[in-house]
Amino acid sequence: MKAIVDCNNFYCSCERLFQPRLEGRPVVVLSNNDGCVISRSDEAKKLGIDMGVPLFEVRSLLHAQQVAVFSSNYALYGDCSWRVMQVLREILGKERVEVYSVDEAFLELDELGREQLEKLALSIRNQVEQWTGIRVSVGVGPTKTLAKLANRLAKKNKTATNCVVVLSTDSEIEEALRCTAVADLWGIGGRYGKQLRERWGIYDGWQLAKVSETFATKYLGGVVGTRLVRELKGIPSREMEDERTRKKMIATTRMFGRKVYELQEIREAIASYTARAAEKLRRQFSAAGYLSVFIISHAPGQRHGMAYDNHCILDKPSSDSSVLIRAALKLVNAIFKPGLVYKKAGVVLGDIVPAAARQGSLFDTNNTNDNLPLMLAIDNINFSCPPAHQPQHDSILRFAAAGTNRGWKMKQEFRSPRYTTKWREMPRAR
DNA sequence: TCTGGGGTCCTAGGACCC
DNA sequence: TCTGGGGTCCTAGGACCC
Numbered sequence A: 001m002k003a004i005v006d007c008n009n010f011y012c013s014c015e016r017l018f019q020p021r022l023e024g025r026p027v028v029v030l031s032n033n034d035g036c037v038i039s040r041s042d043e044a045k046k047l048g049i050d051m052g053v054p055l056f057e058v059r060s061l062l063h064a065q066q067v068a069v070f071s072s073n074y075a076l077y078g079d080c081s082w083r084v085m086q087v088l089r090e091i092l093g094k095e096r097v098e099v100y101s102v103d104e105a106f107l108e109l110d111e112l113g114r115e116q117l118e119k120l121a122l123s124i125r126n127q128v129e130q131w132t133g134i135r136v137s138v139g140v141g142p143t144k145t146l147a148k149l150a151n152r153l154a155k156k157n158k159t160a161t162n163c164v165v166v167l168s169t170d171s172e173i174e175e176a177l178r179c180t181a182v183a184d185l186w187g188i189g190g191r192y193g194k195q196l197r198e199r200w201g202i203y204d205g206w207q208l209a210k211v212s213e214t215f216a217t218k219y220l221g222g223v224v225g226t227r228l229v230r231e232l233k234g235i236p237s238r239e240m241e242d243e244r245t246r247k248k249m250i251a252t253t254r255m256f257g258r259k260v261y262e263l264q265e266i267r268e269a270i271a272s273y274t275a276r277a278a279e280k281l282r283r284q285f286s287a288a289g290y291l292s293v294f295i296i297s298h299a300p301g302q303r304h305g306m307a308y309d310n311h312c313i314l315d316k317p318s319s320d321s322s323v324l325i326r327a328a329l330k331l332v333n334a335i336f337k338p339g340l341v342y343k344k345a346g347v348v349l350g351d352i353v354p355a356a357a358r359q360g361s362l363f364d365t366n367n368t369n370d371n372l373p374l375m376l377a378i379d380n381i382n383f384s385c386p387p388a389h390q391p392q393h394d395s396i397l398r399f400a401a402a403g404t405n406r407g408w409k410m411k412q413e414f415r416s417p418r419y420t421t422k423w424r425e426m427p428r429a430r
Numbered sequence B, C: 001t002c003t004g005g006g007g008t009c010c011t012a013g014g015a016c017c018c
Helices: A010-017 A042-046 A055-064 A074-092 A114-132 A144-156 A170-178 A190-200 A205-209 A213-219 A223-232 A263-283 A321-335 A372-384
Strands: A002-007 A027-030 A037-040 A068-070 A097-101 A104-108 A136-141 A164-166 A250-260 A286-297 A306-318 A342-354
Touching (some): A002 A114, A037 A042, A074 A097, A074 A114, A114 A164, A144 A164, A205 A223, A213 A223, A263 A342, A306 A321
Antiparallel strands (some): A002 A104, A002 A136, A097 A104, A250 A342, A286 A342
């Protein structure tokens, strides 16, 4: 049997952890640049604040209802996530835990009886809450997709279910599928949902579980759809995956805090995003062989601007910020067009390989020329020291190319302290 | 006026090879 | 009018996820 543990309103719960006075009050967390709402407490959901709604549309409602508003604080959420996952690993053993996202993990459970499964799920839920302060929901089923469905039902009705739902008998599964709209299934998004309804008259999960594999292959994206339908029928087709700690692609992209016109500012932004991406790369002991940059211009009155991108293959894979920044700046120079207004830029690293197994370049006489020790020293210092009195900066040691004014930086007006990851921002007890 | 950021997997189609 | 058959690799783009 498979289970999925999912943290309730994760980002909001993290904020509340350090401000218990917010318990029972509506809370929301905003996306980067304070653009839209990406996490809501139950109280905020009840006020009718939708997921993903732009801040400006609900500003007065938030104010009138005295909703506590936070900018996103990824240092805090990442650390809380790690704590939750550690508890799961302690309970089940780390081979049985697959971290799926910042707030979700799949668990491999034994084939126990129904009551025992429910007891186990409940005890996991309680243990996590007791040790981390984060409330979670647990869904259990014969496949990952059905576990997801169980979890959804658990969250939908927290009081009745105690945040735990087990789907183990055929009739339980049938009933759950019947009461779930097809687009609410894991793996069916808006596009397929619409097609299934309008073209095939398939509205709920039970109908979809009945289609043939040929149908799924043909109309739901090939093997992806086939796997999904098999999972609904109770045949495990998405096995537990090895913790793939190494990402295959690393991106740092941001909206600017204001309109940007000058190449110099774009270069600063690209340099600082590249430095950030390189940091992520080094954290997983990798090097990248491919680098791409893009900038997006602002078309007045339109939702989407025009994208300009450029990429290169590096002579040899690298995780050296200065090497990557140099390459990125060269790329951005080639695509910048004066006279446009820019609103966003980004850097993507690809062709990622383990740093230890890099293929050297045939023409490179100096293979040890990477500044890895220097880079690691920089990472260490940046991790432990906050940038004192310089709110426009995230780190104390930076590359000159990233600039000093940084007027383009994203807005973060409501960020809480990084309680658990920066010494100077630790909570104080009187 | 103001709408995020970071990932994965898969398919189709073109270029190229023998 | 008729014009081989199979591979592989790469890229772009679609769809989905949190």
